[in-house]
Amino acid sequence: GENVEQHPSTLSVQEGDSAVIKCTYSDSASNYFPWYKQELGKRPQLIIDIRSNVGEKKDQRIAVTLNKTAKHFSLHITETQPEDSAVYFCAANSGGSNYKLTFGKGTLLTVNP
Amino acid sequence: DGGITQSPKYLFRKEGQNVTLSCEQNLNHDAMYWYRQDPGQGLRLIYYSQIVNDFQKGDIAEGYSVSREKKESFPLTVTSAQKNPTAFYLCASPSPGRGTEAFFGQGTRLTVV
Numbered sequence: 001g002e003n004v005e006q007h008p009s010t011l012s013v014q015e016g017d018s019a020v021i022k023c024t025y026s027d028s029a030s031n032y033f034p035w036y037k038q039e040l041g042k043r044p045q046l047i048i049d050i051r052s053n054v055g056e057k058k059d060q061r062i063a064v065t066l067n068k069t070a071k072h073f074s075l076h077i078t079e080t081q082p083e084d085s086a087v088y089f090c091a092a093n094s095g096g097s098n099y100k101l102t103f104g105k106g107t108l109l110t111v112n113p
Numbered sequence: 114d115g116g117i118t119q120s121p122k123y124l125f126r127k128e129g130q131n132v133t134l135s136c137e138q139n140l141n142h143d144a145m146y147w148y149r150q151d152p153g154q155g156l157r158l159i160y161y162s163q164i165v166n167d168f169q170k171g172d173i174a175e176g177y178s179v180s181r182e183k184k185e186s187f188p189l190t191v192t193s194a195q196k197n198p199t200a201f202y203l204c205a206s207p208s209p210g211r212g213t214e215a216f217f218g219q220g221t222r223l224t225v226v
Contacts, residue, residue, distance in 0.1 A: 001172070006155075009153070034214065034215070042219075042220075043203065043217040043218065043219050043220055044156070044203070044217050045217075046214050046215070049214065089155060089156065100146075100158070100161060101146075101158075101215060102158070103148075103155040103156040103157075104155055105153060105154060105155040106153070106155050
């Protein structure tokens, strides 16, 4: 089955700095890679996703890059703000399934004012 | 709220008792999933169902059971065989029209007392 590794487990940055979270996956059939943000006590919410037919996707201050050869993908947040503080999860679909996601263990991002 | 309703939000169970967590969706989605979330562990898949009257075990199915008699409902029973049931449980239902974006319910926090 799919195995998703996520690093770092915690990340602390100063407001305005950039933050990068990295994930690797094992299943070469995976073709969908979403990122979720979870605030304390709340449900995970999708913030950005990427499919294997593109190498980069950007949405305002958030971008995701994908390297299929190396089987890794990364989340980049620029100009961080205190409200970006949350736990971020990467995920990859398993065995090419349209629906089954395997999640990384999460990164606690703290943005210090 | 994404059309996925989980109830109750908080649940307390005595050791040795079975308890059922509710998940209802009005999105007309075929697929529904149950995840368990523990601190530092990310989201782990318990069971999933891709169509009515069919479901498959996920990565940590032991001590849990599900049913899928209706498209809208996918209840999860935590049995007494689950040795460490205290956790945050999330129900999800991917959107077929938008790829595999998974809509999550608000979650149920189960505590064994």
